[in-house]
Amino acid sequence: MTTKDERLSFLEEMKDVRRIRKPNKADVKTPKELTPGHLERQRSAMDQPLKDRNPLTADIVEPLTAHDVLCWQRPGVQHGVFRKLRLGQYPIEARLDLHRMTVEEARREVFGFISDCVRYGLRSVLILHGKGERNPDGIAQLKSYTAKWLPELDDVLAFHSAQKRHGGTGAAYVMVRKGDHDKQRNREIHGS
Template identity: 85%
Template sequence: MLSELAKRDTGTMTSKDERLLFLEQMKDVRRIRRPNRAQVSTPKELTPGHLERQRAAVDARSPDANPLTASDVDPLTAQDILSWQRPGVQHGVFRKLRLGQYPIEARLDLHRMTVEQARREVFGFVKDCVRYGLRSVIILHGKGERNPDGIAQIKSYLARWLPELDDVLAFHSAQKHHGGTGAVYVMVRKSDQQKQRNREIHGAR
């Protein structure tokens, strides 16, 4: 050991000498086989209190901004006609909508959807129509003729939902070639951008 240290002091140690010296000094050292860190594990069972707090946290992060009714509504049958217009909509405009004389710019098909799925789709669809400037659209809701009770469930909810949306100006059951009482024409209000463009166009004349 002294000879090795002497070599190191005089600067004459080779890399091999240094490695041998290191191994000699570390011969009594043993590796720690268990990791030197805390063991953290999640509880195997969550109490009802934990679950309730988790649900409350999720609800607080993602509130339901959808205003459409989720509870029971008045039932409609296959042959019931949907018809509604917001005050201020001109009769001539509503007549053209009822007769299917406006070009259909977009469609939403609610067939085979649950009520909750349809609720989300209708809300998002109308918002998208406003965003992209689509005025005359159609929603296919089905007639419910195969239901044992004869109730057209999605149609019944849709009749309640559409007037709840401020962006909907009017709606009416479609003409036969567009689905008849299994579909509905919907007139959507102009977006703020469209209104501004119209003001600029008419103001420039």
């Protein structure tokens, strides 16, 4: 609670303050005329539609069911490394959950996720695609597309369905290649 002296002091300090009569708002009306710059940008946008840099295809895929096991490795991945991935022995550094996404949303998310993993140096990640058990046809749609998309990405070295504790056949361990920064750091450490 303020005292009488504090209130009088406040009123004394504020005696020269006047109310602003004009509203303090910016004038955001759009111009009625299109300038040559507007017309040129509009024409350029129509001539060059936005390019989709995402290489993942959304074509027809081989349908997989809830219990199908995903298993793929790029040539050159050592058997011991793939075995550790398959057994879930690498720490999971990031997760992507595709549940309740459309195929197109999942396509964008998988591409962005793997790109981010390379950028941030994450090597062992988990993608939760679901089993599709609630689908009346028994087809695991996102699982089917994930199995098609991952080999299309050069940054993916291998993937395998997860162990039961990490989601079983409703998830996949993914091994991501090292980014250029990590490769350079290894060269400096090991002197090659």
